[in-house]
Amino acid sequence: MATIQINNLSKFYGSKEGGAAVSGLNLDIRDNQFVTLLGPSGCGKTTTLRLIAGYITPDAGTIRVGDRVVSSADGVAPPDRRGMGMVFQNYAVWPHKTVFENVVFGLRLRKVPAEAARRKVLDMLAMVNLAGLEDRLPSELSGGQQQRVALARSLVVEPGILLLDEPLSNLDAKLREKMRTELKQLQRRTGITFVYVTHDQAEALALSDQIAVMHGGELQQYGSPDDVYRRPANKIVADFMGIVNFLPGTVEAGPNGLAVAVDGVAVPAPVHGTLAAGQPVDLAVRPESVRLAVGEAGTGRLAATVTDMTYLGNLVEYWLQLESGTALRAQTHPLERFSVGDRVNLSIDAADCSVFPRAGAAH
């Protein structure tokens, strides 16, 4: 089975004290899943992918594929014996081989008879919409077509696991979106386990069954796209998964249990058990969870002033200032228009907010 089990995996660069590219990583990747390793550059996601592929030997921990240990500090099965596929950020399509020769390479290594191999290659090229281009050289192809050659080359050998290292980052925005859809369909159709590396949170949300958010070499959260977006495990995840406002507040006891007081207004956000009344916290609010209305604040609504606005086409983004001076971003439908200087009152969808203890604040 094409499952991957990563236990306590660590990789240091330079001295052990120097820096950990990956430290103490635990990850269970189930069969047939589309799993994304997401994080900013330097977070360890590519190192993790290369550890899974076997290009790097871990300093601690193990990687199992099915029930076989393929990597441990004692040694690794080299990449050429893992039977995985990999798509590289720069495609790595061999410039001296034609499209056909690129794709058939793995089949020749597996001693597939010529005629069967030829049929498989042509089928695969048709599947990635490259039919008829088999005699072209990579230099005669567009970036998107080269990307598809790389995909076909990896998929034609029917690997149980396909590793993809930022495969869409070199494409322009429109093509990226198109390839995104094709990748997802391909994964559903083939049932291959995809491990996908990206720094683009929108891409991760759109594609993945599970997202592993990484930062500083450590796993921050592992969960479904909805989980990591709406219920981030910490401020790092909340910050990375899109625009977020951190509003300073205090935990207080209210009629319906604990709530967060911001500027004296109680926001009934989900406060988890370890936080007690009186504790200073940050309330994480997505800009789309803020609703604006004209007029003075009523009960349960925050008063604010519009300080700036940016028209984004499908959205309008407002910069707001609360009474306490805290700045806040909100995004609304373009039908509702406010002007700079308007006094507005805000309501916040409390259920979509997260509450985190404020770093450095005394208990």
Place this chain on the structure above:
Amino acid sequence: MALLTLASPSRAAALPRWLGLEGLVIGGAIAALVVLVVLPVLSLVAASVWDKGLTGSFFATALGSTANLRALGNSLILGAWTGLISIVIGVPLAWAVSRTNVPAKGLIQLTATLSYLSPPFLTAIAFVNLFSPNAGVANVFLREVVGLDVTFNIFTMSGLVFVTVLHTFPFVYLLASSALQSVDASYEEAAQILGASKLRTALSITLPLVAPAVLSGTLLAFVNAIALFGSQAIIGLPGRVVTLPTRIYALFDYPPQYGVASALSLLFIAITVIALYLQRAFLARRSYVTLAGKGARPQLMDLGGWRWALFALCVVAFVVAILLPYGTLIAVSFSKSWGLAFWQNLTLENYRFILIDYDVTRRAILNSLMLATIAATFCVFLGAIISWIDIRTRLPGRKLLDYAALIPLGLPGIVMAVALLQFWLKMPVALYGTFAILLLAYVGRYVPLGVRAANSSLRQIDPSLEEAAQILGASWGTRMKEITLPLIRPGLFAGWLLVFVPVIQELSASILLFSSESITLAVAVYNLYETGYTEPVAALAIVNMIIIAVAIGIARHFGGSRIGLKTGG
């Protein structure tokens, strides 16, 4: 699941990595480098301080005897003058080509390239034919036809500097012109818009930007100039201008003084290494020039009428550096007896002699072709493996390997020969006088060129191309054969010719290592010259140049890259 049936390539169980092909090839390359370079240099060091016990007497003799000190002094004088005059010729030519509207820029480029590729011992022979005090045709002409009582004597330090400069000025020219071309006009325009005059701009903006390149080229000219055995023997010895290479050569006359030769060789290495170290330091400082990159748009100066004066200078350079020596050699090669009565005694006899009748020259030509082919092939593959280890592996000590491959750059040819002799005379295998020791000398001397060629190609190939083959199940051997070697093939081919050309005309190391059986082209030229066969020597020289021209033609045809970065001599 059904999809997994194809997934794993069928291969034998994994061997430990060091036992596989990869391990064997890497190990082989390291061993080759140790045997080719490291051990000979170490035995040179040992021989210079060891004579049945530690001794300082060899160094004392090397630095104490007048003959050795004079040789050292002459080499430094030769190098200094050559470097200086190379600037005087190279910088104006570089400036003319890169920054002015001088006509016939192609001619200057051609002059520089040809001068650079010409083996200096052939140029030396040509100028001896013209300017030897008694028989030199130019002198005879001046005396007997013009009736002037002047005699140019080529057999002097000035004569030696003159002939050497013809070979070394291209080092300054090439580095200076590439630096001048990469200084973007915007730098100069920025100064001018602030009110600087043209002269002020040239002195305060352009000059500092290109100075490191000029100094670096000068040091290369210096290092090359002092290492040339052929010209220093042909011109220096008759005039009693003994230099380090000729002095070391003389120390091998019976009874050979191995210890002193080794000590002197180490001094020679020290001078070369210091100069090369300074050269690298200067070159490193010009990195900011190349920032502008290929797209740099140099500012061309309209010289008006002056451009014809500059053009005249360029023509003089072409005539003196190319037309005169090669015209002379061609003329001599078709003469029964070299002299003023040229048109009365034309013959093809000299070519018949060296190509058909005389077995020594016939053998020498074939030997050189064979040795150059094998040495170039070895150098290129060894270079490819060494740079692959450096760039693609995390092998501990791989940087050391890279440095070891650079050592030969600091070894003048004759020193390489001394080191090989010291090492192999002590070994139980009798290599002295065989083809093998010549091959070792050539591969050892020119392996840096192989490494450099492979290195620059390999750096342009993203490691992911190899990794993509690996994850599909390709073993190391398959990856090299299918991916890496085909991709760096153009670079390797250029590197092959880069080694082939200097090996064909290698003299400095061969002169100590050849035997009558393994005699090479350049040695045959030198020996024939020594025995006074003026006309056949010229014919052999022309054959040498034809071989090189064919090799370069092939290179142009296949790669078009800049061929012939370092010539032997």
